[in-house]
Amino acid sequence: MFTFKLNDGNELPAIGSGTNTFGKENSSYMGEINFDTTPIETAIEVGYRRFDTAISYRNEAVLALGIKNSNIARNELFITSKLPNTEEFASNREAVVKGIELSLKNLDTDYIDLYLIHHPSDDNATNLMIWEVFEEYHHNGVLKSIGVSNFNQKQLQYLMDHSKTVPAVNQIESNPNSLNDELIDFCQQHGIVPEAWGPFHGVTEQQQETLATIGKAHGKTWAQVFLRYQLDRGVAVIPKSHNQRRQASNLDVFDFTLSDEEKNTIKGLA
Numbered sequence: 001m002f003t004f005k006l007n008d009g010n011e012l013p014a015i016g017s018g019t020n021t022f023g024k025e026n027s028s029y030m031g032e033i034n035f036d037t038t039p040i041e042t043a044i045e046v047g048y049r050r051f052d053t054a055i056s057y058r059n060e061a062v063l064a065l066g067i068k069n070s071n072i073a074r075n076e077l078f079i080t081s082k083l084p085n086t087e088e089f090a091s092n093r094e095a096v097v098k099g100i101e102l103s104l105k106n107l108d109t110d111y112i113d114l115y116l117i118h119h120p121s122d123d124n125a126t127n128l129m130i131w132e133v134f135e136e137y138h139h140n141g142v143l144k145s146i147g148v149s150n151f152n153q154k155q156l157q158y159l160m161d162h163s164k165t166v167p168a169v170n171q172i173e174s175n176p177n178s179l180n181d182e183l184i185d186f187c188q189q190h191g192i193v194p195e196a197w198g199p200f201h202g203v204t205e206q207q208q209e210t211l212a213t214i215g216k217a218h219g220k221t222w223a224q225v226f227l228r229y230q231l232d233r234g235v236a237v238i239p240k241s242h243n244q245r246r247q248a249s250n251l252d253v254f255d256f257t258l259s260d261e262e263k264n265t266i267k268g269l270a
């Protein structure tokens, strides 16, 4: 698997599987947890070694079960989870510790490859307080890499100005409707790997047609074209599918090249 080098020296697999509806009734985000591990196991079967979960998704333990059922060694996997910026998990140091320890327990692991602050607080001091606990767990080797999600330039700058650790990753929305170029540039200028959540959110039929036309020349689907565009500009991706064929196709994006003209067309989709 192609990887991105993080600013702490670790390697981030460029493509991971999203999980936010896995293990839930009706494959719905708010659905009851039913411990259906099928999409995790099919993803591992087709080659995924990286999974993106979060305390808020309520399915960290489902992921742990899917991994266990797949008989895959922990050190072959890269697991991301996230701490919610809520009263319960972010009101003070003890709450943050409680959240990290809960993730470790749910995931049935003694380390997490990448741990993120799921959403920024409006209060920079709260973000910093959380970050300082993350730093401690990073230094003791339990959180191998630490980062943030949905942070804007000012929130990132505050953390960088007031702490010793530059976030390794900023997981943000980026899709054909909202490429988020300025924030991605800012991250890259500061050695933060941008990672796109919801890569397929709200892609219109017209946008799909344009991407599909590009894909036709390469024998690829619209979704593969868009994922390749993100990877080419240094953006990690975490597409999610419950369908094994689409899971496999979302990984199969390294055997073609987009021309500059094609990239410009994609840039202009929004």
Ligand SMILES: NC(=O)c1ccc[n+]([C@@H]2O[C@H](COP(=O)([O-])OP(=O)(O)OC[C@H]3O[C@@H](n4cnc5c(N)ncnc54)[C@H](OP(=O)(O)O)[C@@H]3O)[C@@H](O)[C@H]2O)c1
Binding pocket: 017, 018, 019, 020, 021, 052, 053, 118, 149, 150, 171, 172, 196, 197, 198, 199, 200, 201, 221, 223, 224, 238, 239, 240, 241, 242, 243, 246, 247, 249, 250
């Ligand atoms: N940090 C954050 O705040 C945040 C926010 C949102 C999401 N996330 C993370 O990002 C992950 C991905 O986002 P997401 O799950 O919301 O949405 P997504 O990956 O953009 O899209 C998922 C949808 O696209 C379909 N799909 C997947 N592959 C496809 C393909 N090759 N062709 C056509 N359709 C395809 C899926 O349907 P099928 O299942 O039928 O294939 C599903 O309906 C999440 O699972 C979560 O881990 C993070």
